[in-house]
Amino acid sequence: MKKTYAQIVKQIQVLQQEADKLRRDEIGGVVARIREAIQHYGLTAADLGLSPKVAGSTTVAAKPAAKTRRKSTKAKAAGARAVKFRDEAGRTWGGIGKRPQWLRDALAAGKTLQDFAVQ
Numbered sequence: 001m002k003k004t005y006a007q008i009v010k011q012i013q014v015l016q017q018e019a020d021k022l023r024r025d026e027i028g029g030v031v032a033r034i035r036e037a038i039q040h041y042g043l044t045a046a047d048l049g050l051s052p053k054v055a056g057s058t059t060v061a062a063k064p065a066a067k068t069r070r071k072s073t074k075a076k077a078a079g080a081r082a083v084k085f086r087d088e089a090g091r092t093w094g095g096i097g098k099r100p101q102w103l104r105d106a107l108a109a110g111k112t113l114q115d116f117a118v119q
Contacts, residue, residue, distance in 0.1 A: 082094065084117065085103060087102060087116055103116065
């Protein structure tokens, strides 16, 4: 007997629910093992790369006060620009000025600007 579209959609939904439950169960086990390792080794957020750390140190320390310099207005404006395009590697472009090489290469390979548009 041939399955109908509605039967296949229902089967997909049942499988998705089963997959979601299995994923939650597996994540629970992974998190428990990670917590155990963190506690056993006395790891900190900095050790795991989850917070800023001073070079050459595994603990977070206050950075010495740096000399303050005024940024030019142009530099401030450039830093405040919204990202309009991003690739899988995390490289970004704000859409102003010359297109970066990574984007030109991707466009030459057949991609479109829409493929990189940030939503």
